[in-house]
Amino acid sequence: MRRRTAPQLVLAFGLAPFLVPGAASGQDLRVSAGTIEDRRTTGKFFGGLEIELKLTGDDLADARAARVKLTKAQDESGRDLLPAKKPDEDFQKSSGRGAPDLKISLKNPARGASAIQEISGEVQLFAPSRDPAALILIDRFVSRMDKPIDSSALKSQQISARLVSPKVYRAQAKKREADLDAEMQKHKEEMKKEAGDDKAAEALMALVKGFAGMMNDVGDNDVILQIEDPQGKLLDVEVVGKSGVMDTRGSMSSGGLKILQYSEKIPADAKLRFLVKTQNAVLRAPFRLTNVPLP
Amino acid sequence: MKLVVLGLAALLAAAAPSKPSAIGVTSGDVTDRRRNDNTFAGLEVELKLTGEAAGEARGARATVEKAVDDTGRNLVKEGARPPEFEKPTGQGSPGLKLDLRNPARRAKSVREISGQVEVFLPDRDPAAVASADRFLSGMDRPIASPALKASRTEVTVVSRKTYDAEKKKDEERKKKEAESAGVAGAVVNAFSGLFEGLFGDIGENDVLVRVNDPGKKVFGVEVFDAAGKPIDNAGSMKVGDFWILKFTEKVPADASLRIYLMTAKAVVTAPFSLKDVALP
Numbered sequence: 374m375r376r377r378t379a380p381q382l383v384l385a386f387g388l389a390p391f392l393v394p395g396a397a398s399g400q401d402l403r404v405s406a407g408t409i410e411d412r413r414t415t416g417k418f419f420g421g422l423e424i425e426l427k428l429t430g431d432d433l434a435d436a437r438a439a440r441v442k443l444t445k446a447q448d449e450s451g452r453d454l455l456p457a458k459k460p461d462e463d464f465q466k467s468s469g470r471g472a473p474d475l476k477i478s479l480k481n482p483a484r485g486a487s488a489i490q491e492i493s494g495e496v497q498l499f500a501p502s503r504d505p506a507a508l509i510l511i512d513r514f515v516s517r518m519d520k521p522i523d524s525s526a527l528k529s530q531q532i533s534a535r536l537v538s539p540k541v542y543r544a545q546a547k548k549r550e551a552d553l554d555a556e557m558q559k560h561k562e563e564m565k566k567e568a569g570d571d572k573a574a575e576a577l578m579a580l581v582k583g584f585a586g587m588m589n590d591v592g593d594n595d596v597i598l599q600i601e602d603p604q605g606k607l608l609d610v611e612v613v614g615k616s617g618v619m620d621t622r623g624s625m626s627s628g629g630l631k632i633l634q635y636s637e638k639i640p641a642d643a644k645l646r647f648l649v650k651t652q653n654a655v656l657r658a659p660f661r662l663t664n665v666p667l668p
Numbered sequence: 669m670k671l672v673v674l675g676l677a678a679l680l681a682a683a684a685p686s687k688p689s690a691i692g693v694t695s696g697d698v699t700d701r702r703r704n705d706n707t708f709a710g711l712e713v714e715l716k717l718t719g720e721a722a723g724e725a726r727g728a729r730a731t732v733e734k735a736v737d738d739t740g741r742n743l744v745k746e747g748a749r750p751p752e753f754e755k756p757t758g759q760g761s762p763g764l765k766l767d768l769r770n771p772a773r774r775a776k777s778v779r780e781i782s783g784q785v786e787v788f789l790p791d792r793d794p795a796a797v798a799s800a801d802r803f804l805s806g807m808d809r810p811i812a813s814p815a816l817k818a819s820r821t822e823v824t825v826v827s828r829k830t831y832d833a834e835k836k837k838d839e840e841r842k843k844k845e846a847e848s849a850g851v852a853g854a855v856v857n858a859f860s861g862l863f864e865g866l867f868g869d870i871g872e873n874d875v876l877v878r879v880n881d882p883g884k885k886v887f888g889v890e891v892f893d894a895a896g897k898p899i900d901n902a903g904s905m906k907v908g909d910f911w912i913l914k915f916t917e918k919v920p921a922d923a924s925l926r927i928y929l930m931t932a933k934a935v936v937t938a939p940f941s942l943k944d945v946a947l948p
Contacts, residue, residue, distance in 0.1 A: 413948040414699040420948070484947060485774050667773065668702040668709070 401430040404660035426475040435500035438464035439473035443494035448482035493661040507654035511645040537597040546589035594635040608648040690721040691938040715764040727753035727788035728762040735781045737771035782941040796934035803925040822880040831876045873915040887928040894922040
């Protein structure tokens, strides 16, 4: 019988020379494996190995989001577990005060493998408090409706944004709906061919209209932003009132459009805060887990 | 001589074409969900009904008696409740799934899974279907049917007024029970109230059926139009003794109700045994 040691982890200390120039390296961030699910199926869907990564350490105190970039994942039989298709590597935002939830999706290990020999890569933390340029505040934004936001800080990050009032947005929505209808009529025959029959095509079109309708349905207190961010630097936008970030009752995003939904009227002196992923606000910590037992 | 006759009989029996079995099963997809916290972990084996009667099945369930992997590990979950009958979705036969324990990591296959499958075939017994023509005109009166009587089952289509009155009575009874059960009873009562509030909403077109079925014989209740075509409902639910059939449009006055009963002749039981089911 083999004895297995507990999963080991290697911290970021002393690895700074390998990091991207200009990036901040993590000083106290530990990574360990949490819940592991090995879903093995003869079916076509939902098979794979999912591992929750638990983050601990002082660096998390300021973290608003995190992401993981994997470089190696291999089971004890030597099978490479990195997915063939590059996974979504977007930052995961923290929910509440806890550390951001990180999950990695890998290929199934061999049936007979009892452990993952090695998983290594880099965890990146977004800690905007580390760089003043990462937090861009727009004062009294309620009075800046229906025109581009004039901000040199946003410009320097190559981000442009425009606040749209619900009234103007609704007027534009009617035109958008008409355009969508016209577009769908134009492609109706193609959709019929694609969907197989008239009923399926109509159901598909109703679904598209339904989704579009959801985005068009805005409340009087909602904050609507049209954003251009070609470099994908923007992590989030939030409204800050006198007592901190104002809780939304929901939000929607599609392309460059972002809608923050509020039940109550936004105070005139509220600020809009853009969270930008600048190099200095992103902490990078390499990690290596070894001999992770498989369930 | 006697030995020769016996030998001939055995040969003839072996040579005779075997009668296709009415119901059988084969294994479908196998999913082994392994977790280090054991939450929702287990082995799920899909069973596909085969045989000439599979297409007629209005419901089926499978129970496992033995399941063992190739390392000898017992995969049967102890104390598991018997599964509910599954209904077909669409045109096919009902989809069955066996819920087992995870096999050993080093196991390559499930050496044996055996048990029995019960299939509800109402076409095999005229007493398995009770009908009530123009049932909307017979509200609040138990449906008179020899099939229901034989199954010791009472089915009544009730009006909204009767439903509300009975629900109120039931709520009062539950409240009294909760009061006598103290804090725990109050919590249970609050949760059941919340649940019913969420799902127990009655629409104006819904058909409310009270089912008094001590022998658990009623399999299902369906509404048909005058031409004998089933009227699609928007789902159904059970609240206590009530079955609520939800309809988006008004049910026609000449519609009929069919109650499917699991009589002994209509439920066919067949043993099954699967060998060397490969594990993913």
